[in-house]
Amino acid sequence: MSRRKEVVTLTGLCLQNIADNMQSVWMKDYMTKNMEEYNFLFIEGPFNQLAGSLVQELIRILGESHKLNKGSLHLLLQPHLLELSLRSCAGIVNVAIMQLVTVRCKHLTSLDLHSCNRVPAASLATLIEGLPRLTKLCLADTQCDSLVLEAIGRRCPRLCELDVSRCKKVSSSSLLSVVYDTQGAAFCCQALRVLLLQDVKPKGSPEQWAQALCFILLALPSLEELPNPSLSAALNLLYNKSFTKAGTCIDGFPPLAEVAQSRTASEGKIKGAANMRNHQLNSPASSPKVTQQRSSGMPTLRLKKLEDLEEDDVSAVGSLCPLVEEVAISLGDQPLASWSLVQWAHLTKLTLHCPQKPERTLEEFLAALQVTGNSLQVLSIQNLMWCQDHSLPALLTMCPNLRSFQSHFTVLRQNLPPNEPELPAWPRDPLPLPRLHTFSLLIEGEGSSQNTFRHKLGGFLVSVLKGSPQLESLSLCGVQAPLDSVFEVVYGSSPPRPLQRLRAVSLCGSNVTQWGASLVVRSGSDLRTLDLSHCKEVTCRDHHQLQERARKERLNLTISWL
Known part of the structure; x- marks a missing residue:
């Protein structure tokens, strides 16, 4: 069955046509008259009549095809733009371009300057001071420093997302300027939900950096995401109330104990008002007395995503962050500790991984996963040992709503009896996974080649594949x-x-021949890629024959082999 290539939309074709003719048509008059004039406000032409979203898409197309220059960017920086991303043309963004954005694009709500590292901090600060409507700002891999962060704290009250990842000049003290105005002695950027700090290396002692992150957690009541390796230390600092001995977090900012008290008091007022309303509606479960007991405890954090959480910290972090939806837990080399996932009722994405040599078994975690399995949509289990044949089928049975399953297991050689029992027939019934889009299984270890394990694994795969009608990636x-x-x-x-x-199908290093691969190729699905790398039973001749079949049937299919 021949499969057509993806159909390009009419809008996409029109924008591509404009991009192809940008230099010869749209830039012709500009090049002769206005090339050196970067400061005039208005340019009469077709782009001020084009919707802002289409202008942004045109900038992306030109940038990714390396057809964008300063002149064409000058034409496209229109006053009606609400969203602007210069990520695709970061190499040509300089002070002059920033001045142009400052003058012309005053209504921006979203700005992406990822990798625009030729722009000095002073220009970034001037730009940000003129964009009070920003709700989303990306300054990753730029010269962002304390001057820029102070401008964000003072001038961007609506900001919901901020990315300063890989910014080498960001320090713990400058970071606090985003959330606290030392001059006005007031918290700022209270709407901030996402603060991305990937690869931001702490300057000073690790304790000071953990205190800074703890300050941010307490200062931002709506914060949902704060990825950083020091986050666990900050959460432990908060859980153990160690900040009462830490004194002042950083010079010029209030002590952590004072910030915690302010946060707890604020939450107490909100809960008290809510409970009072419930009490007036004859709800006996709520009372001012209960509210007072809750407000005297630790504040509830609204974090929804946790990365690289140590196994020993699961219980403590769970009590602070009950709204977590995504978590990655780094497993130690000791048997299963006394932690559970029951505290995370909203958990939809879970990663369990051993960072070193696999010492833990899948079977250890079945009970913990059963508690939350029904709500999981994404499950990744990496570098664990798989010891019992039925464990993986049992796990997937617990998680019927999975959309993505990724796994890496080591199978140990089993001591089988001298007379190997008769291999059971493969199950006829599918394992129902109606929402599964991605299934990935990597197997290694001596036990993976034993006949009994190979046979049972084949039956398990039949059940999974028959029960996954939405599967797109295997x-x-x-x-x-x-x-x-x-x-x-x-x-x-x-x-x-x-x-x-x-x-997409990858059978890298697996036991398959040309026959099995040809069944996949001619299946009638909309297959785009087939990876047969390191498949010992597939020869160079087999690869050429599969490619020839795809060519004759006009399949838009790439077949890899090595």
Whole structure:
């Protein structure tokens, strides 16, 4: 069955046509008359009549195709723009361009200057001071420093998202300027929900950096995301109330104990008002007395995403952050500690990984995962040992609403009896995963090549593939199960035919031949990529034959082999 290439929209074709003719048509008059004039406010022409979203898309197309220069950017920086991203043309953004944005684009609500590192901090600060409507700002990998961060704190009260990742000049004291105005002695940027600090290395002692992050957590009541390796230390500082001994966090800013008291009092007022309303509506469960007890405790953080959380910190962090939706837990080398996922009722994305040699088993975590399995949409389990054949099917049965499953397991060699028992028949019933879009399984270890394990793994894959009608991406790496037989059974199933939405298949290093690969190719799905790298049973001749089949059937398919 031939498959057509993706259809480009009419809007996309028109914008691409403009981009292709930018120099020869749209820039012709500008090049002869106005090339050196960067400061006039208005340019009469077609782009001031184009919707702001289309102007931004045109900037992206020109930038990614390396057709954008300062002159064409001058034409496209229109006053009616509400969103502007210069990420695709960061190399040509300089002080003059920043001045132009400052003068002409005063209504921006979203600005992305990722990697625009030729612009000095003073120009960035001047720009930001003139954009009080900003709700989203990306300054990642720029010269952002204390001057810029102070301008953000003073002039951007509506800001909801701020990215200062990989900014080398960001320090703990300058970072606090975003959330606290020392001159006015008041908290600022109270609407901030996302503060991205990836690869921002702490200057000074690690304790001071942890105190700074703790200050931010307390100062921002709506904060949902604060990715940084020191976040766990800050959360532990808050959980243990160690800030009462820490004194002043940083010179010029109030002590952490004072910030915590202000946050707790503010939350107490809000809860008290809510409970009073409930009490007036004859709700006996709420009372002023209960409110007073709650307000005397620790503040509730609204963090929804936690990265690289140590296993030992799960219980403490869970009590502070009950609204977490995404978490990545780094596992130690000790048996399962006394932690649970029950405190995270909203958890939808979970990652469990051993950073070193796999010492932990999948079986240890089945009970913990059963508590939250029904709500999980994304599950990643990396570098664990898989010891019992039924564990992985049992895990997926617990998680019927998964959209993505990624895994990496080591299988140890099992001591089988001298007379190997008869291999059981493969299950006929599918394992129902109606929402699964991505399935990835990487297997290694001596036990992965044993006949019993290979056979049972094949049956498990048949159940998964037959029960995943929405599957778009399939990755089976190092899988020694007989995949030819797996695909024969799956594609031979009665209607509706499975795997009709597959777009990407990787069978790298797995046990498959040309026959199994050809079943995937001619399945009738909208397949775009097929990776057969390091498949020992696929020869160079097989690869050429598969490519020839794809060419004859006019398939938009790339087949990799090595």
